[in-house]
Amino acid sequence: MTAIASNTPLSPEVHERRDRARIWFESLRDRICAALETLEDEADPALYPGAPGRFDYRPWSRDSGTGGGLGGHLHGRLFEKGGVHTSSADGRFTPEMAAAMPGGERNPNYVSSSISLIIHPRSPRVPTVHMNTRFLSTAESWFGGGADLTPVLDVQRKDDAPDAVAFHAAMRRACDAHDPTFYPRFKAWCDEYFFLPHRNEPRGIGGIFYDRHNTGDFEADFAFTRDVGEAFLDIYPKIVRAHMHEPWTEAERDEQLVRRGRYVEFNLLYDRGTMFGLKTGGNIETILSSMPPLVRWP
Numbered sequence: 001m002t003a004i005a006s007n008t009p010l011s012p013e014v015h016e017r018r019d020r021a022r023i024w025f026e027s028l029r030d031r032i033c034a035a036l037e038t039l040e041d042e043a044d045p046a047l048y049p050g051a052p053g054r055f056d057y058r059p060w061s062r063d064s065g066t067g068g069g070l071g072g073h074l075h076g077r078l079f080e081k082g083g084v085h086t087s088s089a090d091g092r093f094t095p096e097m098a099a100a101m102p103g104g105e106r107n108p109n110y111v112s113s114s115i116s117l118i119i120h121p122r123s124p125r126v127p128t129v130h131m132n133t134r135f136l137s138t139a140e141s142w143f144g145g146g147a148d149l150t151p152v153l154d155v156q157r158k159d160d161a162p163d164a165v166a167f168h169a170a171m172r173r174a175c176d177a178h179d180p181t182f183y184p185r186f187k188a189w190c191d192e193y194f195f196l197p198h199r200n201e202p203r204g205i206g207g208i209f210y211d212r213h214n215t216g217d218f219e220a221d222f223a224f225t226r227d228v229g230e231a232f233l234d235i236y237p238k239i240v241r242a243h244m245h246e247p248w249t250e251a252e253r254d255e256q257l258v259r260r261g262r263y264v265e266f267n268l269l270y271d272r273g274t275m276f277g278l279k280t281g282g283n284i285e286t287i288l289s290s291m292p293p294l295v296r297w298p
Contacts, residue, residue, distance in 0.1 A: 008107050008109065009109065010107065010109050010110075010111060010137060010138075010139075014111060014137045014141060015111060017135065017137070017141065017218060017222075018088070018111040018112070018113050018135055018137065019113075020222070021113045021134075021135035021143075021222065021225075022086070022088045022113040024222075024226060024229075025086050025113055025114060025115035025133070025229075026070075026086050026115075028115055028226075028229045028233070029070075029072065029084050029085075029086045029115055031233060032084050032117065032232075032233055033055045033072050033074075033084050035233060035237050036055075036074065036076075036079060036082060036084070036119070036237075037052070037053070037054060037055065037074075038237075039078055039079075039237060039240055039241070039244065040052035040053045040054075040074075040076045040077060040078050040079065042078075042241075042244070043077055043078040043244060044244075044245055047123070047244075047245070047247060048077035048078050048122065049077065050077045051077070052076060052077060052078075053074050053075060053076020053077060053078070053079060054074070054076075055072045055073065055074050055084070056072070056073045056074070056075075057070055057071070057072050057073075058070070058071045058072075058073065058285070059071075060283040060285070060286070062089055062091070062281050062282070062283075063281045066089070066090045066091075067087070067088045067089035067090055067091070068087065068088070068089075068283070069085060069086050069087030069088060069283065069286065070085065070086055070087075071083065071085045071283060071285060071286040071289065072084040072085060073289060075293075077122065078121060078122060078123070078126075078240075078244060079119055079120065079121055079122065080120050080121060080122040080292075080293050080294070081120045081289075081292060081293040082117070082118065082119045082120065083116075083117060083118050083286060083289035083290065084115070084116075084117040085115070085116050085117065085283075085286040085289070086113075086114065086115050086116075087112075087113065087114055087116075087282065087283070087286070088111075088112065088113040088114075089110075089111065089112045089113075089280070090109075090110075090111050091109070091110055091112075091280060091281070092108050092109050092110070093108040093109075093110060093138070093280075094108075094279075095108070097279060097280075098138070101136075101138055102138065102140040102142065102212055102214075103137075103138035103139030103140030104138045104139070106138070106139040107138050107139040108138065109138065110136060110137060110138045111136070111137050112134060112135065112136040112137070113134065113135050114132065114133065114134030114135070114145075115131075115132065115133055115134075115229070116131070116132040116134075116273065116286075117129075117130065117131050117132070118130050118289065118290040119236075120260070120292045120293060121240070121244075123243065123244060123246070123248055124152050124153055124248050124252040124253050124255060124256035125153065125156075125243040125244075125246045125248050125252070126239070126240050126243045126244055127149050127150055127151040127152065127156065127163055127204070127239060128149075128150040128151075128152060128204070128260075128263065128292075129147070129148070129149050129150065129232075129236050129239075130147065130148055130150070130290070131145070131146070131147040131148075131228075131229070131232045132145045132146065132147075132273060133145030133146075133225045133228055133229055135222075135225075140214065141214060141218065142211075142212045142213050142214040142221075143210075143213045143214070143221050143222065143224070143225045144210055144211035144212060144213055145209075145210065145211075145225065145228060146186065146190055146207060146208045146209035146210055146228065147167075147171065147207045147208065147228065147231070147232045148190055148194050148203070148204055148205075148206055148207035148208075148209070149163065149164065149167045149204050149205050149206070149207055149239075150203055150204030150205070150259075150263065151163060151164075151204065151205060152255060152256040152259040152260065153252060153255055153256070153259075154255070156205075157204070157205055158205075159205065161205070162242070163205075163239050163242070163243075164205040166235060166238065166239060167205070167207060167235055167239065168187070168205075168206070168207070170231045170232075170234060170235035171183065171186075171187070171207050171208045171228075171231060173231060174208075174224070174227040174228050174230070174231035175208065175224075177224075177227060178220065178223070178224045178227070182208075182210075182224070183208065185210075186208035186209055186210045187206060187207070187208055189208070189209045189210060189211075190206045190207050190208050190209035191206050193209045194206065194209070194266065196262060196265060196266055196269075196270070198265075198269075199262065199265075201262070203262060203263065203266050208228070213225075254296065257294055257295055257296035258296050258297070258298055260292040260294070260295040260296075261295050261296060261297045263290075263292060263295075264291060264292065264295055267290050267291065271290075273287075274287055274288075274290070
């Protein structure tokens with residue numbers, strides 16, 4: 001087994017790239033939060049009583065290494081719970097984690113930056129959504145992330161349902177602008193990743209997922225990651241507006257709460273991002289903000 005390298009600082013170029021990614025992720029965060037607050041303003045008071053929700057921004061610092069982030073927490077009338085978070089870090093992997101990371105055995109020091117979000121709408125007719133993109137570097141650098149949609153009603157959980165078609169079309173456009181092989185590869189990866197083996201069912205209707213993405217061209221990889229974020233910001237508000245004014249039944253609300261239970265099961269049993277955050281000294285509040293506010297197991 002290759003010996004773990006000494007505490008060698010990463011290059012200034014790596015730090016500059018991480019800082020560029022951080023600035024982008026933070027700007028995307030601000031635009032996504034503004035779009036969600038606009039939707040809160042547009043919500044029909046007859047269906048969504050109360051004042052429009054606003055994000056509560058909570059800065060945090062890492063307990064180990066340096067860095068931290070900003071957690072954006074929303075408890076609104078349209079969006080029952082939402083989190084849009086950014087983070088940035090300089091740290092050193094444990095020997096176990098370094099051995100599992102590209103370049104980690106050569107240099108266990110790392111820098112990272114990311115945006116991660118989860119939106120749990122109040123209406124069962126509006127799909128839950130998740131998006132995450134990140135930059136991470138040890139002796140090697142890469143991007144990862146993606147976006148996936150989780151309708152909570154069975155009638156919407158079909159490949160030919162309008163929301164599924166629109167969401168996948170948006171992700172395909174983001175991929176095809178860079179490489180026509182990306183979408184089929186990253187869609188299949190998403191379908192494989194967001195799957196609950198113990199229930200033999202997918203978490204939602206998918207999207208795209210990619211990790212350790214390094215073509216050797218940082219600018220191209222960064223541009224692709226930016227386009228994934230732009231595609232999400234374009235398509236999700238459209239999907240919300242298509243359903244937010246539709247009334248729902250108590251039976252549909254019950255179906256939503258049961259489906260949310262599957263979301264909890266996946267995030268606590270299988271989600272790599274949850275495990276990574278907990279093992280690297282991330283902020284517990286933001287890591288676990290993906291949990292839905294109300295849930296039911298039959």
